[in-house]
Amino acid sequence: MIDAFKPEYLQYAPYLSSLTKKFQWGELKMPLGFEGGMETFFSGKSDKLALLYKKENSSLKFIKYFSFLDRFGKIGRLAADCLINLPRFMKGYALFRTGNIPLNRLGEFEFSVRKPFHKIKGIKYKYIGDLDVIGHKYGTKSKEIISAIKKVDINLSKMKFDIILSDHGMIDIKKTVSVPETEECMIDSTFARYWGKKPDFDSKDGKWIKIEDRKYGEYVFLANPGVLIFPNYWQGKTAAKAMHGYNSECTDMNGIYIINKEGNKKNLEVEKLHKIFVEMKNDRTGNSSQIQNGGFE
Ligand SMILES: [Zn+2]
Incomplete structure (x- = not known):
């Protein structure tokens, strides 16, 4: 999964482009928000709109006692993030930074994401995050993103795959x-x-x-x-x-997918790609049971 690879990046990715000449591929329409796309790919549905949601008795409730850390700038936030992530690390959950959300209010929220996708049983999942980080920092037309795309493309050319996909696109801020x-x-x-x-x-x-x-x-x-x-x-x-994170009717929010099967271009919604993924997995394992949502919640 290449985080934030948008279809127009293919022009800088000779290897991925060559795959699109022979394999099934297309633009991938994702749901609105930040965390629902890949969950929908794996489980067929998602109610996640964002990383944090409002919850009484949240596991982050304790952080209000540490709101004095807000007075210590970046170091204070690093300490707060360590406190927040330590129990998550022990449970094998995904780890997160908390930006500059006021600590006296963060405790009213809960993370919507628990186990990371690479922990789903029966699949090998590789996450490539560079293009998201560099896209946010320099924009989608920058020389930095173009050289990052080329590097990612070379790395991918050395890997085997069943499905390559990206979880969303990206649009320059005006x-x-x-x-x-x-x-x-x-x-x-x-x-x-x-x-x-x-x-x-x-x-x-x-x-x-x-x-x-x-x-x-x-x-x-x-x-x-x-x-x-x-x-x-x-x-x-x-x-x-x-x-990213805009209305999913905006085509700049589309990701891409490439399936290791001969075929043509067809744009898909991620729900449809989920079905293809489940069929591929079942063909491989001879198992007809669906992947359970609970595998990574
Ligand atoms: Zn991002």
């Missing part, structure tokens, strides 16, 4: 918008999520959307593609140059 901070909010980079009271705020640079699962936000403002909510709880002084 504009930033600032949103109000309330007592109960989570300011992600493309979403601003509120609970309790809806802030008196509106902007042409985004719209208020309805989210079914209110634990991810009772009032959710989604920025338009190319607009970054800034300041936000994840980036410090420097705004990202490119982002």
Whole structure:
């Protein structure tokens, strides 16, 4: 899985391009948000909109006693992240940084992700994260991303695979918008999520959307593609140059997939690719049972 590989990057990836000439491949449409795409690929569905959701009695509740760490800048945050991740590390859960979410409020939230995908039994999963990091930092047209794509392409050419895919695309930031901070909010980079009271705020640079699962936000403002909510709880002084997490109808949010089977181009939704994945896995193992969601929750 190549994090944040968008279809237009193929022009800098001779190996991957050569695969698209003979194998089944296409653009991959992913669900809205940040964490649901790969979960949908593996399990067929996902209710995850973002990394953090509101939860009473969260496992992060204790962190409010350490909110004094907010006074110690980066070192304070590093200490807080260690405290938060130590129990997760013991349980074999995925580890996360917490950006600059105020520590006196972080304890009202819970992580939506537990076990990482490479722990799913019966598959070999390789995660390649460079293009996401470099894309955010330098943008999708930068010389840095082009050289990173070439490196990833060379590395992939040395690996065997059944499915290569990316979890979303990326779009360059053209504009930033600032949103109000309330007592109960989570300011992600493309979403601003509120609970309790809806802030008196509106902007042409985004719209208020309805989210079914209110634990991810009772009032959710989604920025338009190319607009970054800034300041936000994840980036410090420097705004990202490119982002994902916009409306999934925006084709710049599409990832790609390539299946190791002869065929042509066909754009797919990730739910369909999940079915293909399950069939491939069952063919391989002779097992007709579905992959259980609980495998990685
Ligand atoms: Zn990213």
